[in-house]
Amino acid sequence: MSRIAVVVKGYPRLSETFIAQEMLGLERRGVDILIVALRKPYDPYIHEVHRQISAEVMYLPEYVKDDPARVARAKRWAESQPTYNTAKALFDADFAHQSNADRQRRWAQGCVFAHELPEDVTWIYTHYLHTPCSAARYAAHLSGRKWSFSAHAKDIWTSPEWDLRTKINDAAWGVTCTSVNAQYLQELADDPKKVELLYHGLDFSGFPFPSDAPSERDGSGDAVRIVSVGRAVEKKGYDDLLSALAKLPADLNWHFTHVGGGELSDALKSTADELGLSKNITWRGAQPREEVISTCRQADLFVLPSKLAKTGDRDGLPNVLMEAQSMGLCCLSTRVSAIPELIKDEETGILVEPGAAEELATALDALIRDPGRRRTLGLAAADLVRKEFSTDPGLDRLAAKFRKVL
Numbered sequence: 074m075s076r077i078a079v080v081v082k083g084y085p086r087l088s089e090t091f092i093a094q095e096m097l098g099l100e101r102r103g104v105d106i107l108i109v110a111l112r113k114p115y116d117p118y119i120h121e122v123h124r125q126i127s128a129e130v131m132y133l134p135e136y137v138k139d140d141p142a143r144v145a146r147a148k149r150w151a152e153s154q155p156t157y158n159t160a161k162a163l164f165d166a167d168f169a170h171q172s173n174a175d176r177q178r179r180w181a182q183g184c185v186f187a188h189e190l191p192e193d194v195t196w197i198y199t200h201y202l203h204t205p206c207s208a209a210r211y212a213a214h215l216s217g218r219k220w221s222f223s224a225h226a227k228d229i230w231t232s233p234e235w236d237l238r239t240k241i242n243d244a245a246w247g248v249t250c251t252s253v254n255a256q257y258l259q260e261l262a263d264d265p266k267k268v269e270l271l272y273h274g275l276d277f278s279g280f281p282f283p284s285d286a287p288s289e290r291d292g293s294g295d296a297v298r299i300v301s302v303g304r305a306v307e308k309k310g311y312d313d314l315l316s317a318l319a320k321l322p323a324d325l326n327w328h329f330t331h332v333g334g335g336e337l338s339d340a341l342k343s344t345a346d347e348l349g350l351s352k353n354i355t356w357r358g359a360q361p362r363e364e365v366i367s368t369c370r371q372a373d374l375f376v377l378p379s380k381l382a383k384t385g386d387r388d389g390l391p392n393v394l395m396e397a398q399s400m401g402l403c404c405l406s407t408r409v410s411a412i413p414e415l416i417k418d419e420e421t422g423i424l425v426e427p428g429a430a431e432e433l434a435t436a437l438d439a440l441i442r443d444p445g446r447r448r449t450l451g452l453a454a455a456d457l458v459r460k461e462f463s464t465d466p467g468l469d470r471l472a473a474k475f476r477k478v479l
Contacts, residue, residue: 076106076479077107077194078108078196078197079107080186080208081108081110082112082201085119085123087334112133118360133185144181146188147181151184151187151215159214164180167236179211186209186211195478197209197212198220198223201222202240221247221474223247224249230387241268245478248271249271250271251272251389273464274463274468275395281366292327292441293326299372299374299441300331300374301333302331302333302375303335303391303393306335310379310380310428311337313433325442327441329376332359366396373441374403375394375405376437377405378406378427379409389410390411401452402451404422404450405433407425
């Protein structure tokens with residue numbers, strides 16, 4: 074029985090449930106996989122979906138210094154292969170554009186990957202077009218396999234065009250999870266048909282239907298419960314959210330809970346202190362999905378103020394929004410990237426301009442005071458997302474593509 078190698082940057086990762094969901098969905102559709110990760114996990118928890126995945130995991134050395142003997146063996150093996158000159162020429166061309174240690178590390182990982190790849194793995198499929206794809210591409214050429222990709226957000230919008238063009242044109246095919254992504258990648262491809270739109274969607278089986286007992290909290294009595302789930306990084310816009318919360322009237326009663334780790338966690342807590350908001354905020358850090366669902370079920374409003382980071386990084390189609398909407402939780406977000414593909418402004422949620430703290434504060438104020446509107450928007454969102462963003466159609470298409478090549 075043939076397998077595909079599914080390449081990821083790290084495994085398992087709390088922030089990548091959509092990838093784990095895809096892996097499990099492929100297994101359940103009879104596609105056998107080998108997970109290849111460029112590094113071991115750093116998160117303190119795993120999700121239940123990770124426990125259900127049965128695939129073997131092969132970890133590559135994150136850095137050459139982690140296992141120099143393993144890398145040296147792989148490079149000696151690579152140099153003896155008839156595919157070596159062609160594969161090395163690809164690396165050399167890339168290195169001419171990007172002459173740094175990171176590119177050399179991807180070549181080393183690609184050599185280890187190809188050297189240790191089991192014979193029953195006949196196809197390589199990589200998530201993300203940046204670093205995982207570089208290692209996967211070198212491994213594919215060294216091992217004589219074909220490969221394909223799934224592109225998402227940061228990998229697209231922070232990668233140089235030459236790198237994206239090279240990889241898209243070299244791959245057998247690729248998929249991406251938003252219309253915005255698909256249009257951009259198709260413009261870069263020699264053959265635009267090579268890149269397809271394929272929504273990840275969501276497996277709704279673990280998410281409860283909207284409650285029959287809507288909240289009547291309006292900020293005049295008990296605190297309206299605002300929640301957000303996301304990494305504390307620039308593109309999530311939590312600095313804008315803190316600025317917006319600071320602009321709310323003093324007599325409006327609210328409490329904000331944030332779930333997620335991230336490099337800006339300490340800075341955001343300090344900002345909240347400086348703005349006098351800390352008494353109204355709970356920082357929960359990274360949590361397993363079960364806790365995320367529980368927190369959302371108790372909330373009145375979900376906020377994700379996404380924006381473009383200075384690096385060009387941005388959200389794609391955030392799963393956390395789909396998850397919140399599926400439970401009937403009213404969502405307030407921004408007109409950035411593919412979020413308008415999910416939230417129809419004033420119909421299934423509210424959208425404001427990214428980076429606009431004043432507009433975000435106005436929207437927050439209005440939604441906090443109006444539980445009936447929150448309820449209407451939340452129920453409309455639950456109906457739409459469950460009808461149009463189920464994971465099954467995308468997984469069925471992906472599994473069919475793999476059956477053709479296995």
